[in-house]
Amino acid sequence: MIALTAGEISEIVQGELHGDSSILVTQPPIFDSRSATKGSLFLAMKGESTDGHNFAQDAIAHGSSLVLSSREVDAPCVIVPDVRKALGKLAHYVRKQMPELIVIGITGSQGKTTTKDLLGWILSMSAETVAAEGSFNNELGVPLVLLRCTKTTRFCIVEMGARHKGDIAQLCEIASPNIGVVLKVGSAHLGEFGSQEVIAQTKAELIASLSNEGTAILGLYDRFTPEMTKGRTIRTLTFGESHDADIRAADIDIREGRAHFDLVTPQGRAAVGLRLVGSHQIANALAAACVATALEIPLDVIAVGLSTAEVASKWRMELHELDGLLLINDTYNANPDSTSAALRTLAFFAQEQGGQSWAFLGKMHELGESSRQDHANLGTLAQSLGIDHLVAVGADEYGVDITPESSLRVHLCSNQAQAQKFVDHIQEGDVLLFKGSRAEKMEELASSIEQLWNEKSGEDE
Numbered sequence: 083m084i085a086l087t088a089g090e091i092s093e094i095v096q097g098e099l100h101g102d103s104s105i106l107v108t109q110p111p112i113f114d115s116r117s118a119t120k121g122s123l124f125l126a127m128k129g130e131s132t133d134g135h136n137f138a139q140d141a142i143a144h145g146s147s148l149v150l151s152s153r154e155v156d157a158p159c160v161i162v163p164d165v166r167k168a169l170g171k172l173a174h175y176v177r178k179q180m181p182e183l184i185v186i187g188i189t190g191s192q193g194k195t196t197t198k199d200l201l202g203w204i205l206s207m208s209a210e211t212v213a214a215e216g217s218f219n220n221e222l223g224v225p226l227v228l229l230r231c232t233k234t235t236r237f238c239i240v241e242m243g244a245r246h247k248g249d250i251a252q253l254c255e256i257a258s259p260n261i262g263v264v265l266k267v268g269s270a271h272l273g274e275f276g277s278q279e280v281i282a283q284t285k286a287e288l289i290a291s292l293s294n295e296g297t298a299i300l301g302l303y304d305r306f307t308p309e310m311t312k313g314r315t316i317r318t319l320t321f322g323e324s325h326d327a328d329i330r331a332a333d334i335d336i337r338e339g340r341a342h343f344d345l346v347t348p349q350g351r352a353a354v355g356l357r358l359v360g361s362h363q364i365a366n367a368l369a370a371a372c373v374a375t376a377l378e379i380p381l382d383v384i385a386v387g388l389s390t391a392e393v394a395s396k397w398r399m400e401l402h403e404l405d406g407l408l409l410i411n412d413t414y415n416a417n418p419d420s421t422s423a424a425l426r427t428l429a430f431f432a433q434e435q436g437g438q439s440w441a442f443l444g445k446m447h448e449l450g451e452s453s454r455q456d457h458a459n460l461g462t463l464a465q466s467l468g469i470d471h472l473v474a475v476g477a478d479e480y481g482v483d484i485t486p487e488s489s490l491r492v493h494l495c496s497n498q499a500q501a502q503k504f505v506d507h508i509q510e511g512d513v514l515l516f517k518g519s520r521a522e523k524m525e526e527l528a529s530s531i532e533q534l535w536n537e538k539s540g541e542d543e
Contacts, residue, residue, distance in 0.1 A: 083107070083108065083109060083110045083111075083123075083176065083229045083230065083231070083232065084176055084179060084180075084232060084233060085106055085107065085108045086106075086107050086176075087103060087104055087105060087106055087107070088101055088102065088103050088104070088105040088106075088107065088147075088148050088158060088160065089103030089104065091107060091123070091148065091150075091160055091172065092160045094171060094172055094175045095150070095160060095162050095168035095171045095172055096162070096168075096171070097150070097160040097161055097162040097168060098160065098161040098162075099159075099160050100154055100158065100159050100160075100161065101148070101157075101158030101159060102158065105147050105148055105158055106121065106147060107121060107122070107123045107147055107148050108120075108121035108122075108147075109121040109122035109123070110122065110123070110226065110229045110230045111123040111124070111125050111150070111169065111172075111225075111226060111229055112124060112125065112141070112146070113125040113127050113134060115134075115137040115138075115140040115141035115144060115146075116140075116144065118140075118141045118142075118144035118145045118146040119144075119145050119146075120145040120147075121145065121146075121147050122141075122145060122146045122147070123146065123147070123148050123149075123150060124137075124138060124141035124142070124146040124148070124149045124150070125149075125150050125165055125169065126138050126149050126150065126151035126152070126155060126159075126165065127165050127166070128152075134151075135151055135152075135153060135155050138151065138155040138156070138157045138159070139155070139156055139157055141157075142157045142158075148160065150162065150165055150168060150169070151165065152164065152165055166221055166222055167221075169222065169225045169226075169229075170221060170225050170252075170256045172225065172229065173224070173225030173226075173228040173229050173256050173257075174255065174256045174257075174258075176228060176229055176231070177228055177256070177257060177258055178258070180231060180233065180235070182236075183231055183235055183236070183237075183238055184236065184237050184238070184260045184261065184377070185228075185237075185238045185239075185240065185257050185258060185259045185260055185261070186201065186237065186238070186239045186240070186259060186260070186261040186262075186263065186373055187240055187241075187242050187253070187254065187257060187259035187261070187262050187263065187288050187291075188201075188239065188240070188241050188242065188263040188265070188369075189241070189242040189243070189244070189250055189262075189263070189264055189265070189285050189288050190263075190264055190265025190266045190267070190268075190285065190301070191265070191266055191267055191268030191281065191285075191417065191419065192265065192266060192268055192417060192419050192420045193265045193266065193362075193365060193366045193369070194219065194241045194242075194243070194265065195214075195241060195398065195414075196358065196363065196366040196398060197263070197265060197366040197369045197370050198213055198214060198239050198241055199213070199391065200358075200366060200367055200369075200370035200387075200388060200391050201213070201239055201369075201370040201373055201374065202239055203387050203390070203391035203392075204370060204371075204374050204379060204383065204384055204387035204388065204391070205236075205237045205239070205374065205377070205379070207383055207386075207387055208236075208379055208383065209236035209237060210234050210235050210236050210237075211235070211236065211237040211238070211239065212227060212230045212231050212235050212237070212238045212239070213227070213238070213239040213240075214227045214239065214240060214241050218240075218241065219240070219241035219242055219243035220243055220249075220253075221249075221252065221253065221256075223240075223241070224240050224241075224242065224253045224256055224257055225256055227239075227240050228240065228256070228257060237377075238257075240253075240257055240259070242254070242257075242288055244284045244285075244287075246284075247280060247283065247284045247287075248284075248287070249284065249287075250284055250285065250287040250288050250291075251287040251290070251291060254287065254288060254291035255291075258291075259288065259291065259292065259296070260292075260295075260296050260297070261292075261296060261297045261298075261299060261373060261376060261377075262288040262289050262291065262292050262296065262297075262298050262299065263288075263299040263300075263369055263372075263373060264285050264286070264288060264289060264298075264299070264300055264301060264307045264310060265301050265303070265307075265365065265366070265369055266301050266303040266304050266307060266365070266419070267281050267282045267285055267304045267306040267307055268281075268304070268417060268418070268419045278306065279306075282304075282306035282307070282310075285306075285307070285310075286306075286310045289310040289311060289316075292316060294314075294315060294316055296316060296317070297316070297317045297318070297319065297376045298310065298311045298316055298317070298318045298319070299318075299319055299320075299321065299369065299372045299373055299376065300318060300319070300320050300321075301320070301321055301322060301365060301368075301369060302320050302321065302322030302324055302326070302327050303322060303365060308320065317376075319372050319375065319376055320372075321365075321368040321369055321371070321372040322365075322368065323364065323365075323368075327368075328347070328348065328372065328375075329345070329346070329347050329368050329371050329372040329375055330346045330368065331343040331344070331345065331346070331354075331364050331367075331368055332344045332346050332351075334361075334364065336361055336430065337355075338434070339359045339360065339401075339427060339430055339431050339434070340355065340356050340357060340358065340359060340360075340363075341355075341356045341358075341360075341361050341363055341364045341367075342354065342355045342356070343364065345367075345368075345371055345381070345384065345385055345388070347371065347375050347381055347384075348375070349375065349380070349381040350381055352381050352382060352384070352385035353385065354367065354385050354388045354389050355389050356388060356389065356391075357389070357390070357391065357392055358391075358392075358399065359399040359401060359410070359427060360399055360423055360424070360426070360427040361423070361426065361427070362420075362423035362426075362427075363399075367388050370387075370388065371384050371388065374387070398412060398414050399411075399412045399424070399427065400412070402528075402532060404532060404535055404536065404539070405535075405536070405539040406510030406511065406539065407508065407510065407511075407512060407513075407514065407535055408431060408435055408512075408513045408514070409513075409514045409516070409528060409531070409532055410424070410427065410428060410431070410513065410514065410515045410516065411516055411525060411528045412424045412515065412516065412517050413444075413516050413517060413518060413523075413524040413525040413528060414520065414525075415519055415520045416443075416444070416446045416517050416518050416519045416522075417446055417449075418446065418449070418456045418459070418460065420517075421443065421446065421460050421517055422460065422463060424515055424517050425441060425460065425463055425464050425467055425469065425515070426467060427515075428441055428467075428469065428513060428515040429467040429468060429469060431513045432468075432469075432470070432512075432513040433468075435511050435512075435513050436511050437509060437510070437511030437512035437513060438470040438471065438509065438511075438512045438513075439468075439469045439470045439471065439512070439513050439515075440470065440471045440473060440504070440508065440512060440513070440514045440515065441464055441469050441471065441472045441473065441515045441517070442473045442475060442501060442514065442515065442516045442517070442524065442527060442528075442531075443460070443472065443473070443474055443475065443477060443480055443515075443517050443518060444475045444476060444477060444517070444518020444519060444522030444523075444524045444527075445457075445475075445476055445477035445479075445518060445519060445522055446477075446518070446519050447519040447521055447522075448519075453479070454479045454482070457477055457479035457480050457482075458479055458480065458481075458482045458483045460480060461474075461479075461480040461481050461482070461483055461484050461490075461492070462483050462484070464480075464490055465484060465488055465489070465490040468489070469490055470489075470490070470491065471490075471491050471493065471504075472484075472490055472491070472492045472493065473493045473495060473501050473504055474492065474493065474494050474495065475495050475497070475498060475500075475501050475518070475522070475524070475527065476495070476496060476497065476522070477518075478494050480492065481494060498526065498527045498530070501527055501531075502527070502530055502531060502534060504531075505531050505534040505535055505538065506538075508531075508535065514528075514531065516528040516531075
């Protein structure tokens with residue numbers, strides 16, 4: 083973060099300063115007092131179970147020099163009506179002080195975090211790059227990422243998520259992106275938006291925010307995204323697996339669950355071997371390559387970057403190789419597209435391993451009126467892929483279209499405790515997938531079954 087005095091911050095956020103105006107803030111904001119460092123700005127935010135105002139003194143004791151709060155605390159502070167909105171004002175100001183900084187905004191119904199991780203890996207090979215940790219993609223996360231930038235930062239990558247129409251436009255007002263990436267318009271959060279058309283309009287807010295000097299990066303994976311620059315003269319690059327894409331994948335081969343392909347760009351052709359699991363990662367890799375191409379990163383650097391990158395964000399197609407068992411932890415979140423991709427990956431690994439396949443699936447949220455059918459469609463997909471067991475945890479809808487004669491065995495569990503009992507039926511060589519929306523906390527089930535299997539394996543020795 084660029085250095086600012088308490089007086090300057092107070093003026094930027096239009097707050098009321100209590101303390102010495104010369105206090106210097108030199109480090110990015112934090113909202114956990116235990117993470118405070120010397121010169122940081124502590125955000126006193128109210129959560130569901132805790133109130134950050136109660137930890138203001140602890141933050142100061144750990145090094146923070148100033149508190150941004152909504153009421154007076156026993157520490158130097160700037161009082162504002164809404165800490166989140168004030169944070170956005172501060173980030174917008176800092177962004178304007180760094181005109182040479184290139185900000186890349188990424189949105190889409192799936193793949194944002196993986197694309198961000200891949201792109202961050204590539205760009206960091208060329209210049210100082212700041213990217214979100216995990217999935218910081220809202221009105222809190224985007225400002226926090228921007229405020230980590232300094233005068234020496236060349237690239238900043240931010241994810242932009244949305245729950246309502248207008249959310250991405252608001253984030254763009256803060257971040258002023260130079261490059262906008264739209265991966266795909268899918269059905270995630272369909273329940274809140276009402277239709278794919280409205281989802282597309284919301285994602286298109288990122289492209290609409292770009293100036294005529296900006297660059298639009300568009301995926302060719304749905305009918306909405308390629309139309310987002312229609313009527314504009316803005317520079318546009320497309321990515322996909324079809325021949326009309328500016329950046330595409332050719333000669334695709336899946337080895338040990340990982341995609342190998344030739345990356346084809348206007349610069350030429352280079353071989354890429356991803357370390358990430360699943361054929362759906364090709365689209366994320368192409369999106370990252372498209373941005374890097376737009377930034378004139380050499381093709382060989384892009385190819386090496388994609389081939390060496392490992393996703394830093396947790397619970398995304400993590401492979402846990404246990405004693406005689408392969409466990410796929412893809413529990414960060416779920417929607418119909420990502421769950422379909424995960425099931426296909428499960429089927430591939432089970433065929434390769436020679437054991438049975440187990441899909442432990444939690445409920446997918448925010449799908450609206452199509453929820454029941456979306457879950458049922460994934461059940462029939464699992465059947466067509468030859469999945470052996472579908473363990474539905476609190477989501478009986480997965481099995482509604484599966485007949486008793488089917489080779490797919492559907493196990494309906496009302497809670498995770500019931501699902502854990504299937505560890506007694508799992509055999510060496512089997513492959514397990516865990517997937518569900520964030521609120522389902524399927525990572526806890528994955529962890530418990532991993533522990534139970536390890537205990538079981540220990541007893542058998």
